[in-house]
Amino acid sequence: MEILYAVATLGGVGAILGIFLGAAAHFFAVASDPRVEAIREALPGANCGACGYAGCNKFAEAVVEGDAPVNGCIPGGSMTAEAIAAIMGQEAVAVNPMVAAVFCRGDRHRSRDFFLYDGISDCAYAQQYHGGSKACPYGCLGLGNCVRACPFEAISMGPDGLPLVDEERCIGCGLCRDACPRSIIRLIPKGDRGHLVWCSSQDRGKRVSEACDVGCTGCKACIRACPREAIIMEDNLAVIDLEKCDDCGLCVEKCRFNAIHPRRERSKEEAASPEAATA
Amino acid sequence: MEKLISILFIYILVDNFVLQRFFGICPFLGVSRKMETAMGMGMAVVFVITISTLVTWLIHYQILVPLELEFLQLVTFILVIAGMVQLVETFLRKASPTLYQGLGIYLPLITTNCAVLAVALLAVRQGFTLLESVIFGIAASLGFWMALVIMSGIRERLELARVPAPLRGTAITLITAGILSLAFMGFRGMLTL
Known part of the structure; x- marks a missing residue:
């Protein structure tokens, strides 16, 4: 007889809890579009926020609602953009990495x-x-x-x-x-194409060279040297347009302050021994 | 009334479940990295412990004792706790997806949080009345919440401190927990039931 009571008790408690949880699941149900799930699967899932939304989940929801573009995921690149476009039934547009x-x-x-x-x-x-x-x-x-x-x-x-x-x-x-x-x-x-001015200083002349050996003083020597007019002055700082730069290196020679370098100049080894690099 | 108040203070400060009795260490170390998740975890545990203590007390004295089925105590208690955790999970997924993701695996793990089962078992074992059991549950879970929040506050500061390299990560966390426990030793014996 006792075994029946035991079974009935456990079964009863379980059944009541089950009904209760079933009701709760129905009441608190989160409506989800299957496409949201599919897009989230296609995303890298790093939740980096580069798309401007709080995590991959929010981005997937925004895409389905039409607020975000299918190629909005920067880390995912063109592969992800194509996958999402396929889910949404649209044409993919490439993203510039x-x-x-x-x-x-x-x-x-x-x-x-x-x-x-x-x-x-x-x-x-x-x-x-x-x-x-x-x-x-x-x-x-x-x-x-x-x-x-x-x-x-x-x-x-x-x-x-x-x-x-x-x-x-x-x-x-x-x-x-x-x-x-x-x-x-x-x-x-x-x-790895192009040269850049590796400095952010908006100060001028003496203030820059007093503080740092490799700062851009805004002397404009590079602008005069550039045959392709790829360099402009913005807030006392030379800025090189990578689209126009053809890696001729004339600006590097003209820069008295060592602020211009090619793209792939500073490797790990160089960072380890800065004196060698300066010399 | 006096007993209820002393239960409240004893289990929040003097006999803190985490810092004095070593119950619920897993979420205490697991989700105390950020204040936000610590608060969420604390609230979830307060809800689960309070409700499950109430329900398990009723089941024990209204069903198990009259039917002489006390040996089913563990199984039924765990069943009730699991149900409550499931309820919190369903609710959180709807109410706060961010917190739901922040808590991650630790949310379903409340089911096997020994602090929860310990409260339910101790309430029956110490012969508390229904009201005393509920107060005991509230006090124990508030104590857990407080320990979690203090710990996450310290850990958020530690993020910015220069910790010696060999002590970084888990080591400094355990040392912090130890010193915190030591501090709470100061409450020892101030109140007894």
Whole structure:
């Protein structure tokens, strides 16, 4: 007899809970379009936020609702764009792959400090403390907010105290750009063609050269040297248009401040021994 | 009334479930990385413990004892707890998808959180009345919540601190938990039932 009571008790409790949970599931049901699920499957699932939505899930919902473009996923690239377009029944448009680049070469040996910062190891904190310890108000503070922001481990801190971007891993989501309190990081088209001015300083002449050995002073020598008119001046900073640049290297010779370098110039080995690179 | 108040204080501070009795260590270390998820986890556990203590007490004294089925205690209690966790999960998925994702695997793991089953079993074993059991459940879960929130506050600060390399990660977390437990030793013996 007792065994029947036991079975009835457990069965009863289970049945009541089951009915209760069934009702709850019905009441709190989340309506979902099967396409949302399918798109989320096609996405990389890194939840990086490069599309402007809070994670892959939100992006998938936005695509189905028509708010986001099918090629909105930057890390996914053309493969993902095609897959999503197929789910949505649209034509895919290619995405231009981008990579992050750190526009400062003023490492410990080539730039000077105002004072020794020994506070919390965070660029945004250091920036608020008297505007940062570096003599250059535009230079990299080297405390690694970009490194921590990267969900793909594509940025590491080089031995010279400047971040190194691994272009193989970087998918151009722009999280590091947003994490940098000095806005030194910019997104540039992927590839190794072209020269760039590796500096972000908007100061002029003497102030730049006093603070750093490799800063752009805005002297315009490169603009005069460039045969293709690929260089323009923006806020006292020379900016090279990668579309027009044909890698002739004339600007590198003209730059007295060593601010212009080819794209693939700073490798890991070089970052390890900055003195060798300067010499 | 006096007993109810002392139950409340004993199980929040003096006999804290996490820091004094080592119940529920898994979510305590697992979801204390961020304040937001710690708060969510705390609330979920408060709900599960309070409701399941109430239901298991009723089942024990209204069904199991009259039918002399006390040996079914463990099975029925776990069944009730699992049901409650499922309810929280269903609700959270609807109410806060962000928190649902933040909690991740730790949400269904409340089912096997030993703090939850411990409260249900101890409430019966200590011979608490229905009201005392519910207060006991609330106090124990509030204690768990408090420990989780304190821990996540400390860990958020540790993120920005320069921790010596060999101690980074799990090591410094366990050291923090140990010092926190040590601090709560100060409440020892201040109140007894």
